[in-house]
Amino acid sequence: MNQFTRIHEGVANLSKTFELLNRHKDAPFDQVRLSGDLYAGEWWECTEEASDYFLEVLPPIYFPGGFAMCEFTTADVTLCFVQVNRRNFAGYCRMSRNNPLRPEQMRDHIAAAFSNA
DSSP states (O other): OOSOEEEEEEEEOHHHHHHHHTTTTTSOSSHHHHHTTTTTTEEEEEOHHHHHHHHHHSOEEEETTEEEESSOSBTTEEEEEEEETTEEEEEEEEOSTTOTTSHHHHHHHHHHHTTTO
């Protein structure tokens, strides 16, 4: 995936967030999954409870406007959380430099998507 894609309408509570995290559990362990292409760019709105839960699970990697999990999903992809206009969002981002799917770009994409909301 080379763009950001919303994968859930509405606000996901903690239980729904876990469902979204596990939605590719039956995907084959092929190059698409192992490279992170299966995950990178997926995002959804979540509750503050869900964001806070993941903030406490592992030491976070902080970036302006949010944090990322220090344990990566695969390759350079990890779960990130951002806050935009006091709303919480989660998504899979690439942490490698100069990548268009970095957390800062996800935050900007979401801000633009909700600028008229």
